[in-house]
Amino acid sequence: MMSLGRRFRVTVFGASHAPEVGAVVEGVPAQFPVDVAAIQAALDRRRPLGRRLGTQRHEADRLVVDSGIDGGRATGAAIRLHVANTDARSRDYQRIRDTPRPGHADYPARVRYGADADLAGGGIFSGRMTVGLVAAGAIASGLLAPIGVEVVGFARSVGGETATVSPDMAFSALRELRDGNEVGCPDPPVADRMERLIAEVRRQGDSVGGTVEVRARGLPVGMGEPFFDSIESVVAHLAFSVPAVKGVEFGAGFAASRMSGSEHNDPYEIREGRVALASNHAGGVLGGLADGADLVARFAVKPTSSIAKEQATVDLVRMKPARIVVPGRHDPCIVPRAVPVLEAIVAIALADLAMVGGYLG
Ligand SMILES: Cc1cc2nc3c(=O)[nH]c(=O)nc-3n(C[C@H](O)[C@H](O)[C@H](O)COP(=O)(O)O)c2cc1C
Numbered sequence: 001m002m003s004l005g006r007r008f009r010v011t012v013f014g015a016s017h018a019p020e021v022g023a024v025v026e027g028v029p030a031q032f033p034v035d036v037a038a039i040q041a042a043l044d045r046r047r048p049l050g051r052r053l054g055t056q057r058h059e060a061d062r063l064v065v066d067s068g069i070d071g072g073r074a075t076g077a078a079i080r081l082h083v084a085n086t087d088a089r090s091r092d093y094q095r096i097r098d099t100p101r102p103g104h105a106d107y108p109a110r111v112r113y114g115a116d117a118d119l120a121g122g123g124i125f126s127g128r129m130t131v132g133l134v135a136a137g138a139i140a141s142g143l144l145a146p147i148g149v150e151v152v153g154f155a156r157s158v159g160g161e162t163a164t165v166s167p168d169m170a171f172s173a174l175r176e177l178r179d180g181n182e183v184g185c186p187d188p189p190v191a192d193r194m195e196r197l198i199a200e201v202r203r204q205g206d207s208v209g210g211t212v213e214v215r216a217r218g219l220p221v222g223m224g225e226p227f228f229d230s231i232e233s234v235v236a237h238l239a240f241s242v243p244a245v246k247g248v249e250f251g252a253g254f255a256a257s258r259m260s261g262s263e264h265n266d267p268y269e270i271r272e273g274r275v276a277l278a279s280n281h282a283g284g285v286l287g288g289l290a291d292g293a294d295l296v297a298r299f300a301v302k303p304t305s306s307i308a309k310e311q312a313t314v315d316l317v318r319m320k321p322a323r324i325v326v327p328g329r330h331d332p333c334i335v336p337r338a339v340p341v342l343e344a345i346v347a348i349a350l351a352d353l354a355m356v357g358g359y360l361g
Contacts, residue, residue: 007355016126022082023132030076103305137344153343205308230288247300251283
């Protein structure tokens, strides 16, 4: 399915080498101000890194608003947004159409959709599909701002290089530090090492994975729906729709399985007359509902599958072993570009839950 959400509903459309990619966003109330410049700024953050670290496919990603916004306000109808695909090179993919790339979606997609399906550039399995998510996420952030909810994402690790980022850091400082380097990491010495690592794996014709952390501050205590629409469920559903995401954890996450209850429980205290949590192992969610601490989600991003090193595959026509050197232009590390995408999906999840719970409008 290409749509998700109950009240704030997002549909993505297009494909890697189709004329355009984008999103249809439903549920934004009529007259709500929509900052088109903020949507473009979010898209600019998703674009490829510089020549040393990024893919050589360069798309301008100029936002076009087709409908649903007039004079900076939502009309109440569905908002349709797209960007053109201008730098597609489908011939790169003609050569490998019968030899599926290991680690990409080529093989199961061919079995499912047939040999004639348009899978150039990854088709609907391409990272290009996240353009629509980022645009929708910027609208979601705009909806959350008036109720005091802010979302920020950053690169937490690349390979073995892990950033140290204080849990109390102001979001403005986090953003400023993150935007000071190409990898989107708010710990400058570690960012430097991440950049060098990415450049090195690229030189070796290989790729590297990592993690993205997204924090959300200001969630009303109790927000989230019980059981199937818990905050964790909705965020995880959206996160696993993002290509290359292989894991999600909240707060202490998998480390919780190695902790005792007395270590893991977040004690309550009264701070400035309000109930607060002294630690945040739960990642801001208890029983699927916001507990008043920051929502802290971390996403595992796999190493890019399309690498320059020769790999074993099969020829699906001859049914014989084959070797493949993947052509085309690829990111040696998806983490930096996944930062705005995963920030967007958390904003989308929270905007939908805020609407369903009656916290917005
Ligand atoms: C922003 C972004 C950029 C991506 N760029 C590439 C790329 O350049 N090359 C590649 O092989 N995969 C890239 N991917 C990942 C693939 O689309 C993904 O691995 C593939 O569709 C298989 O899906 P899966 O990894 O979720 O199983 C990118 C993903 C994202 C989110």
